[in-house]
Amino acid sequence: MAANAISPVAARWIRAWLILLGLLVYATILVGGATRLTDSGLSITEWQPVKGALPPLDEASWLAEFDKYRETTQYKLQNHGMSLAEFQFIYWWEWGHRQLGRFIGLVAVIGLAVFAARRWLGGGLGWKLLGLVALGGLQGAIGWWMVASGMGDTDRVSVAPYRLMTHFSLALLILCVITWLWLSLRGAPRAAAPEGRRTSILLLALVFMQMAAGALVAGLDAGRSYNDWPLMAGELVPSHYIQGDLGIRSLFEGRAATQFNHRVLAYVLWGLSLWAAWRYWGGALARPFAVLAALVSAQALWGILTLLNAAPLTLALVHQGLGVIVTLAAVYLVWRAAAPATPSPVQE
Template sequence: MALDQTTAHHDARAASRTAADRMRPVRVWLYAVAALIVLMVVVGGATRLTESGLSITEWKPVTGALPPLSEGAWQVEFDKYRQIPQYQQVNRGMSLDEFKYIFWWEWGHRLLGRLIGFVFLIPFLFFLWRGLIDRALGWKLAGLFVLGGLQGAVGWWMVASGLVNRVDVSQYRLASHLTLACLILAATVAVAVSLKPLRRPEVAPHWLRGYSRLLFAVVVLQIFLGGLVAGLDAGLTYTTWPLMDGHLVPPIENLLVQQPVWRNFFENVLTVQFNHRLVAYLLLALALGHWLSARRARGMVARRALVLLVLVCAQASLGIMTLIHQVPLDIALAHQFGATIVLIAATVNLVRINEAT
């Protein structure tokens, strides 16, 4: 009987390895898509920091893939830009060459979005044709493709908010756009990771699964809050740490000055930045607690928890540097890139812990 059980165990592991090898091209493809999404998030951050996002005032999903090809075409695009409040109130007198600089950032961002769509769709159809994708996986991947299309629409919805009566985009829409991109990234990574079973069984306390979900949720919340900070340029206002406007905790009357009270959490620069700081502290504490708890499980469970803790510490350091140096482009983009890496680590941790026994 014992021999039969051992033989069955080895057969199951061999079958699992065979299935994993068969799905390797699908995993590699999904990881490539995830890498492009990370690049998209970083380029989106550069577009925001260079105030380039409103340079293209129309949404042309097909014909917009081509940039202006003549001086006359460039002048037409520039004339359209000169009709919006950002040019009239902020960039009046901008030269055509200066316009081209911001145009290329936004055009590159949109082109990258189109590229991701092609990189996703064409291999998806190929793998379907080859029979590598079953019905359950097919529905998951189709859902990702739909979310990608929705992300494009949300991106235009964000841009449209800055074309009339504003000189920038709505922080609500910017935070939504960023958060949706990161959720698509997390879902893509989760599907890819799930296609490769664990090499050897891992053991983790049942309650650690709930902890990993909480940690993931707080990472997503922090990304949303970071979007609000970016949308309000809140990182340029209070640039000291650990004190903020001379206080560890700003006076409550300043934090809740706007009415109704809920608006402070989305529109009050002081409150938005303070919340981003608070959740950073919370995330750091949760990552530390998660690692201390995961150490009991040992093995890869503990190692992944340690990696996540190190990444959260590094991201917090980048956040502080971004703040005290008043949001320089290089450090700010490193901070945005760091957010995606922390999210990926939290996603892998979540998937693997929930696969553990």
């Protein structure tokens, strides 16, 4: 056995742990999407990583939480007069989202501790998994940074769109890292296909940019505006793409600009994925390129359907969930195309 090699048994357990983490992160992304679409993200006004794990357990506790929420701008300008039952509905969405985050942290830390105790983290794997856990901790802090943008002395009735984009993008990055590590622990060496490497990396970059652009659209509820297609309010390019009161910030805070950018990126990504599937047909990467093109096509068509229906909860969540799958397919494509820098750490 080579020095610092990982046994097949260790690799099998670590890969199972990574699958569990990946599924939990995916679930959290979907619950986070529902939290945003139901305007629930500002219902819990404090960040209490440990104490906040327990929800209100009696009427007095519920009323105390409701009183805190009634001090927010969102309540005063958007939800004034809502009932306790209506508050509980949005509270449970946000609490569930935070609880999933806590559970992910628990699974991550316990798993890492067990693997370290069993000396299964050779070949530099320990540092990689420690970095993964650190990203999870950073995500929790960014989550509160996002929520804080809608608290205090502000005229916002929702979180800042660019902070939502940051929070979502980091969650997506964490899922990509989990996927890459899982693939790298397969044991069997992969046959590199350098002829498609640059195209695969470009596709992954475009997919990630498109997902980040979609987060801006979600943060501004821009998917519920301009619900005609292929034009926007009857125009090819919206005349108020740059809003006078926002200037360059329209790219991040303007509904017309963010939705238009999301559309244009979709067209570019769709066209490039179809071209790549044709270009590399018959080669070593024919199947992953074709799968990615099919997924991008499905996502584009579902996005149009979601837009035409003004982004209802179910359609929008499917759109987000499918977008994550597209991202992971792009990660797999890059992994297949890239020549391994080092031999597999798993003992053959």
